[in-house]
Ligand code: SF4
Ligand code: SF4
């Protein structure tokens with residue numbers, strides 16, 4: 001630490017720190033385009049030229065290390081002249097089409113041209129123009145505007161690990177583009193929109209719809225993965241007016257979670273909130289017809305029905321299933337209603353089929369360390385995790401750790417492509433996943449270090465085991481988890497269970513599990529879980545943000561049970577065709593932008609957010625609907641005035657909770673290798689919940705592999721089919737005929753069924769036996 | 780001294796005669812009678828009357844939905860919705876001016892980068908029905924088409940002062 005002088009003010013600087021950093025820390029602004037604090041220094045725009053005493057020429061502040069006693073002048077005549085000259089050069093080839101540019105009003109070039117540009121240009125020769133490339137449905141290009149700062153290129157190579165964008169040509173001929181014409185396949189490509197200082201890269205779904213100055217900015221939390229990325233939601237329209245609409249979502253800096261980035265799913269999912277997809281008001285089904293009714297009618301109808309069923313049958317004829325992307329408040333109130341009515345049948349573990357030892361689980365599944373510490377791990381073992389798509393920003397951190405020298409290893413059944421170097425890649429089948437983990441445990445306990453994964457974990461000071469969706473939805477998930485805990489214990493590693501949805505942790509805390517009440521208090525009777533509540537059909541069901549045909553791993557059993565039930569009530573912003581078939585009441589509740597709520601992320605961080613726009617039409621926030629519903633059922637203690645009261649009540653309960661840490665213990669490995677085919681489920685990143693499934697631009701980036709059922713080339717040979725021919729899948733008396741695709745990621749004798757896409761809507765019954773045949777049309 | 784002059788002036792009705800002098804000048808001068816509404820006095824090319832949207836000579840609408848006029852309008856009279864047209868250009872889907880709100884200040888014309896929104900010299904218009912005060916994009920373009928020659932001439936005449 002030493003001091004330098006900037007504009008006569010003494011400023012602290014560290015060794016190796018660049019002048020621009022020191023200036024930023026002291027609040028002295030130096031103009032810049034190519035410099036970005038998260039990217040490497042390129043020093044190619046020269047906008048940051050400053051004068052330094054005893055240096056002949058102006059120097060770029062972003063590439064000049066601070067030296068003790070240095071005297072820097074950012075506003076001297078020499079510096080200003082240099083900056084103005086650079087600006088004049090930059091504007092030579094810029095089209096100056098601000099009026100039709102989406103960046104207009106929030107453009108770094110526009111702002112700096114106002115400070116450093118001349119009002120009249122001296123350049124009268126022809127300007128350069130660059131053809132635009134179509135790089136996909138998310139990012140619009142207007143390459144004539146590019147000023148070649150290479151931020152986008154550096155983001156691709158350094159942070160996201162895609163080398164698709166690059167600069168070709170020199171001098172006036174240089175241009176940014178994909179070398180070969182193709183669409184960008186990245187889960188974080190949207191960040192180049194924020195990075196681009198001009199309007200060369202802009203958002204395609206947002207294109208030309210609004211102006212920066214029309215928008216109000218609101219803080220919120222991203223609702224699609226367990227990280228709880230911080231976001232700003234931009235809305236247009238007067239406050240409290242019904243016309244206020246969400247226009248776009250951009251990242252809000254939070255160094256400990258999302259840094260300055262945001263995944264494409266979180267950025268573009270707002271399209272799913274659009275009015276076209278939504279329910280406008282409550283609906284009830286009368287004699288097979290859907291009627292739009294007012295809230296009192298709908299709620300009374302539902303309350304009477306529920307009361308009748310509970311009085312005529314037993315209270316345990318009621319079951320509720322909730323999406324883990326619901327807010328803490330909604331989940332807490334839902335479980336409270338279900339429990340007050342005398343039932344314990346509530347669950348949120350939509351992808352799970354092994355519920356053994358659930359009583360040994362900690363207060364909530366999560367990580368035993370912080371997200372930011374992933375960066376500095378020495379070894380990371382991914383178990384059944386496609387971290388790159390499941391939690392894209394955690395994936396970026398794993399990549400960062402890899403670049404810092406960490407060893408990244410993976411055990412899993414799908415050979416997902418990754419953007420970091422995999423030192424070990426054990427490609428298993430679902431049934432051999434357990435064996436592979438057992439082998440790691442064995443070599444950790446015996447001295448003979450046979451497994452190199454064990455060796456890496458043991459020899460690393462800081463190591464982490466990450467369990468992904470496959471590990472949690474595995475048919476022996478408890479065993480997988482116990483083995484991972486064992487490995488962690490033996491190698492002194494941390495463990496991270498990357499849960500489903502934005503609020504799985506919150507769902508556990510709120511008590512949306514059959515064996516524990518709110519705040520982890522043990523429930524005297526254990527209710528039915530997400531599987532058994534459908535395999536032992538109930539008379540009445542409540543669905544919270546769940547679309548049974550897509551969200552559940554046991555879709556087909558669930559739909560059968562729901563169809564047979566006397567009464568089904570669905571709380572969701574949307575009506576899916578399956579809802580229309582099986583529900584009796586549809587209560588439209590507000591999605592995350594229209595309700596107050598809280599998400600608890602995988603680290604256990606509680607993050608609350610407020611509604612940013614009024615609920616659409618007759619839609620009401622979920623917690624309010626449940627509160628009124630509780631009152632209509634004549635239950636006590638539903639007099640909350642605001643969402644934070646619900647949260648406070650839960651927080652108070654939590655003070656007395658003492659759930660021990662994870663005690664999941666190893667039970668005997670009862671290998672149950674199924675005969676025939678093994679089934680693998682995958683929820684493509686953009687199909688994880690009801691909002692993202694309706695975001696059009698996101699849906700259009702679904703890869704061809706996710707629009708078909710995947711099989712390995714050996715399987716295809718055995719069946720005698722070629723790629724994209726039809727196969728018939730049969731599982732517990734449901735049968736679908738779908739196109740298959742040969743997929744190198746899939747082990748032999750496995751079939752990968754994508755969920756959440758219309759292709760397999762309603763198909764899937766956990767790990768029940770599946771048969772795979774050639775499709776009929778080829779027979 | 781001042782007070783003396785003031786007293787003399789008020790006793791001689793000086794100010795009254797001063798005023799009557801103006802009256803007398805008009806009384807004996809040449810009479811001008813404009814047979815309004817059959818006749819009208821000439822108006823400046825900068826006259827700010829009813830609003831209109833102009834087109835290019837090839838028939839393409841000028842407006843590019845930049846929303847600068849909406850932003851600058853002090854009366855918040857302009858409402859614009861925009862989207863990408865099929866050919867990829869930026870266009871308005873809705874362009875409305877509330878004639879009741881508009882104060883004919885001309886700021887929108889100043890702001891427009893493509894001379895699309897303009898104030899015509901037309902001042903004879905009235906609104907009979909509620910709702911007619913909303914000048915839609917179609918109406919504004921139609922007014923523009925009607926006055927295009929005059930608008931172009933006025934702008935050409937004023938060119939050197941712009
Ligand atoms: S496209 Fe944007 S971010 Fe990329 S080099 Fe050009 S100006 Fe920079
Ligand atoms: S003339 Fe003035 S008040 Fe009328 S629309 Fe234009 S800017 Fe608004």
Ligand code: SF4
Pocket residue numbers: 841842843844845846847848849859887890891892893894895896
């Ligand atoms: S009328 Fe002119 S200023 Fe208004 S949106 Fe159209 S182009 Fe922009």
Ligand code: FES
Pocket residue numbers: 031032033034035042043044045046047048049060061062063
């Ligand atoms: S910011 Fe320093 S050269 Fe670009």
